[in-house]
Amino acid sequence: xxxxxxxxxxxxxLPLLAMGQNLIINTTNRITKSLDGSWxxxxxxxxxxxxxxxxxxxEEDNPNASAAFYNNFHTNxxxxxxxxxxxxxxxxxxxxxxxTQKTDLFYYEGTIWLKRSFDYKLKEGRRLFVYFGAIxxxxxxxxxxxxxxxxxxxxxxxxxxxxxxxxxxxxxLVVKVDNKRIKEGVPALSTxxxxxxxxxxxxxxxxxxxxxxxxxxxxxxxxSKDILTGYLQMDNVAMAGKAVINIPELKIEQSVTYDVNGxxxxxxxxxxxxxxxxxxxKLYNVIIKTDWxxxxxxxxxxxxxxxxxxxxxxxxxxxxxxxxxxxxYKGRRAYSETDAVALLSLxxxxxxxxxxxAHYPHNEYMLKQADKMGLMVWEEIPVYWTIDFDNPSVYxxxxxxxxEAITRDKNRASIIIWSMANETPVTSSRNKFIxxxxxxxxxxxxxxxxxxxxxxxxxxxxxIVDDTLGAVVDVVAFNQYRGWYGGNLETAPDAKWFxxxxxxxxxxxxxxxxxxxxxxxxxxxxxxxYLVYLYKQNIAMLDKIINLRGMSPWILMDFRSPRRLxxxxxxxxxxxxxxxxxxxxxxxxFVLRDYYKRK
Ligand code: GCU
Numbered sequence: 001x002x003x004x005x006x007x008x009x010x011x012x013x014l015p016l017l018a019m020g021q022n023l024i025i026n027t028t029n030r031i032t033k034s035l036d037g038s039w040x041x042x043x044x045x046x047x048x049x050x051x052x053x054x055x056x057x058x059e060e061d062n063p064n065a066s067a068a069f070y071n072n073f074h075t076n077x078x079x080x081x082x083x084x085x086x087x088x089x090x091x092x093x094x095x096x097x098x099x100t101q102k103t104d105l106f107y108y109e110g111t112i113w114l115k116r117s118f119d120y121k122l123k124e125g126r127r128l129f130v131y132f133g134a135i136x137x138x139x140x141x142x143x144x145x146x147x148x149x150x151x152x153x154x155x156x157x158x159x160x161x162x163x164x165x166x167x168x169x170x171x172x173l174v175v176k177v178d179n180k181r182i183k184e185g186v187p188a189l190s191t192x193x194x195x196x197x198x199x200x201x202x203x204x205x206x207x208x209x210x211x212x213x214x215x216x217x218x219x220x221x222x223x224s225k226d227i228l229t230g231y232l233q234m235d236n237v238a239m240a241g242k243a244v245i246n247i248p249e250l251k252i253e254q255s256v257t258y259d260v261n262g263x264x265x266x267x268x269x270x271x272x273x274x275x276x277x278x279x280x281x282k283l284y285n286v287i288i289k290t291d292w293x294x295x296x297x298x299x300x301x302x303x304x305x306x307x308x309x310x311x312x313x314x315x316x317x318x319x320x321x322x323x324x325x326x327x328x329y330k331g332r333r334a335y336s337e338t339d340a341v342a343l344l345s346l347x348x349x350x351x352x353x354x355x356x357x358a359h360y361p362h363n364e365y366m367l368k369q370a371d372k373m374g375l376m377v378w379e380e381i382p383v384y385w386t387i388d389f390d391n392p393s394v395y396x397x398x399x400x401x402x403x404e405a406i407t408r409d410k411n412r413a414s415i416i417i418w419s420m421a422n423e424t425p426v427t428s429s430r431n432k433f434i435x436x437x438x439x440x441x442x443x444x445x446x447x448x449x450x451x452x453x454x455x456x457x458x459x460x461x462x463x464i465v466d467d468t469l470g471a472v473v474d475v476v477a478f479n480q481y482r483g484w485y486g487g488n489l490e491t492a493p494d495a496k497w498f499x500x501x502x503x504x505x506x507x508x509x510x511x512x513x514x515x516x517x518x519x520x521x522x523x524x525x526x527x528x529x530y531l532v533y534l535y536k537q538n539i540a541m542l543d544k545i546i547n548l549r550g551m552s553p554w555i556l557m558d559f560r561s562p563r564r565l566x567x568x569x570x571x572x573x574x575x576x577x578x579x580x581x582x583x584x585x586x587x588x589x590f591v592l593r594d595y596y597k598r599k
Contacts, residue, residue, distance in 0.1 A: 024159050041086075041091065042086065042113045069176070072174060094116070095202050109197065119171065121168050127208050127210060130143070130148070130160055135199050137153070137195075138178045138179075139151045139175055141160060144167065155381075159206065186387055187359070187383075191384055201363050213234055213293050216230065216288060218286060218297075220273070225303070226270050229265070229267045246288075275303070281374035284298065284300070297411060300414070306503060311550070320551070322356055326556075335363050337365040355370065356508060358422070360382040371414045379417070381402050399440060410445055418448055419451050421453070463497045476503045505545055505548050512530065531587070538553075539592075555578075557579045
């Protein structure tokens with residue numbers, strides 16, 4: 001058979017087209033109908049609803065097969081053979097992980113089908129999309145038996161058009177969710193967090209006119225203090241046209257011409273802008289108008305850059321007083337605005353001006369709340385530990401997740417850092433992979449800083465941060481666990497550190513485990529006193545690093561992890577939280593808070 005080889009560029013293109021591209025941004029401010037609520041589900045470990053008995057996908061071999069679950073087959077014919085029935089099956093709440101909703105799904109990793117029926121009267125000349133906040137990990141989506149598409153990646157938003165398929169009554173939306181961990185995944189087989197499966201964020205129907213405002217970027221021009229720049233991207237325009245950007249408080253009413261592809265860029269002299277900052281998280285009402293639509297957003301304007309070892313926010317040096325946060329609230333996948341307010345309010349109580357949203361893009365409420373509450377954000381894609389850096393499809397996957405994260409969040413002033421990875425092993429293929437991701441990120445967003453959580457090494461008693469990637473990133477960040485994964489706490493304040501890069505240093509993780517309420521001597525691991533001592537000694541050590549410009553200790557709250565198994569202490573939770581999974585603060589919480597108060 002003729003061997004077909006296609007270059008990486010084509011490889012890169014193909015999956016992007018297959019993945020949920022043409023993302024619609026700012027869906028909360030559009031005409032929407034929520035599909036959240038009760039969805040029937042079928043647990044399908046053998047993927048019986050997808051493959052026939054010879055492992056051929058029904059959708060390729062016999063798409064209308066009644067045995068294919070996406071056909072949601074029903075009949076009154078008593079002679080018919082049908083071996084599933086969504087409407088007689090149990091229900092899951094969407095959004096929400098399945099693991100913590102059903103005890104028999106706690107450890108489940110595999111395929112679960114979910115089905116939701118709905119009615120929708122779509123008027124002539126209007127278009128309709130189904131938008132998913134996130135599905136972990138792989139989703140195959142069908143409406144009324146028609147395949148809408150596939151999405152890979154558990155933490156980014158995607159949408160499919162359903163204009164020509166939706167009916168006024170009895171639509172059935174069927175989603176095949178597969179959260180199996182795979183070697184070629186992003187993340188791959190091993191993580192230190194729970195593999196929560198399911199439709200883990202909201203599902204929304206988004207309606208718009210035949211031509212609509214799909215995407216836009218509006219931010220301060222790099223290096224400028226008063227020029228706003230960006231683009232508008234219309235969807236399905238028949239010819240070039242005009243839109244208007246209105247920012248009433250800045251007395252801006254700017255006409256923008258878009259071309260036949262619906263794309264229009266702009267620069268606007270904005271005059272005297274009140275910059276966004278943690279102290280003053282100013283957001284402007286921004287309205288984008290065309291003859292056929294008006295979209296509102298709230299956008300902050302600020303500059304972020306580095307100068308030598310300093311991080312400059314609006315031209316002023318800033319120290320990132322942070323904390324790391326998982327999207328895990330009281331032992332389940334967080335997803336709601338209430339969860340976001342609860343988590344970020346704890347960060348504010350810690351006197352933080354910054355949060356590291358680990359290890360993947362969080363739900364959009366976290367970013368919109370960070371904008372409002374004045375918290376700078378490190379956003380990260382789950383290129384975590386050992387992924388298959390030699391595999392082009394893994395690169396495409398990581399790049400697509402980065403594209404979807406940046407597309408959704410690029411107008412959020414709170415985001416100052418895009419992180420490419422966490423604790424990846426130093427190899428040439430990893431360096432190439434992440435360097436390419438960094439260059440790609442800069443091509444999408446030239447204003448924000450690039451980082452990655454690196455690892456350190458020690459030589460002759462000196463702690464060294466000389467990872468090759470330090471030359472690529474803007475901010476050199478590293479995780480270190482003195483006093484937990486080795487290293488003496490007593491002598492920590494006298495430790496020596498060396499970093500060859502004259503760049504800002506942020507300690508992206510340090511910390512240790514403590515069971516809230518367990519007390520004893522400060523030398524006894526797992527006691528709150530041990531954690532207090534660990535924080536005091538690590539802070540004393542890190543505070544001496546001359547280029548230190550921030551930290552985000554690990555971690556705000558205890559979170560579920562299948563790796564943390566010590567009975568009576570961990571019980572399936574990583575106990576490095578400053579707050580327990582029950583929401584109770586540990587003594588170390590106040591050690592960090594007092595350090596930030598003094599900073
Ligand atoms: C690592 C990793 C975290 C993990 C933490 C720990 O640095 O980045 O994801 O949870 O350490 O060991 O608790």
